[in-house]
Amino acid sequence: MLTRKIELSARDTERFHKKYLRGNNCWEWQELLDGKGYGILSANHNNFYAHRISAHLAGMDIDNKAVCHKCDNPKCVNPDHLWAGTLQQNNEDKLNKNRQAKGKDFGMRKSKLTQEDVDYIRDNYYQKNCRVSNAKQLASKFNVHTDTISNVIKGKGPWAIKQPQQTED
Numbered sequence: 317m318l319t320r321k322i323e324l325s326a327r328d329t330e331r332f333h334k335k336y337l338r339g340n341n342c343w344e345w346q347e348l349l350d351g352k353g354y355g356i357l358s359a360n361h362n363n364f365y366a367h368r369i370s371a372h373l374a375g376m377d378i379d380n381k382a383v384c385h386k387c388d389n390p391k392c393v394n395p396d397h398l399w400a401g402t403l404q405q406n407n408e409d410k411l412n413k414n415r416q417a418k419g420k421d422f423g424m425r426k427s428k429l430t431q432e433d434v435d436y437i438r439d440n441y442y443q444k445n446c447r448v449s450n451a452k453q454l455a456s457k458f459n460v461h462t463d464t465i466s467n468v469i470k471g472k473g474p475w476a477i478k479q480p481q482q483t484e485d
């Protein structure tokens with residue numbers, strides 16, 4: 317399983333950092349690639365996706381998440397170009413909770429999106445093979461530009477991702 321939990325020794329971490337070219341834009345993996353062009357690192361008798369390792373090392377929470385490329389370059393391991401998307405099938409529960417929560421304005425008057433909409437978009441956005449996304453469908457559902465969907469997903473500008481709040485159980 318390429319999506320297994322990433323646990324690398326210091327030595328393997330060092331190996332990882334030697335296998336890509338660090339540029340101003342994409343950092344392209346220079347070694348083993350899978351059939352779709354994603355970088356692979358073999359470590360401790362396992363294969364790991366290089367971009368998942370990069371996201372992990374950058375401190376992203378990638379457990380049960382897909383690590384996707386903003387730059388659409390499967391070889392790229394630049395953490396600035398990566399984001400962890402929640403797998404849709406794991407989100408039914410969360411989605412139901414969000415539906416029950418009261419929609420609240422995001423603090424941006426010109427936007428039509430409420431916090432509830434933003435949560436919905438984040439929970440329901442997906443990219444097939446990290447490529448073909450449903451951004452268009454979401455954009456038309458909420459009557460906004462696809463760039464807005466993209467910004468919501470990336471947590472850009474007014475859509476900065478807040479730290480999760482403590483819930484009372």
Ligand SMILES: [Zn+2]
Pocket residue numbers: 341342343387388389392393394397
């Ligand atoms: Zn890139």
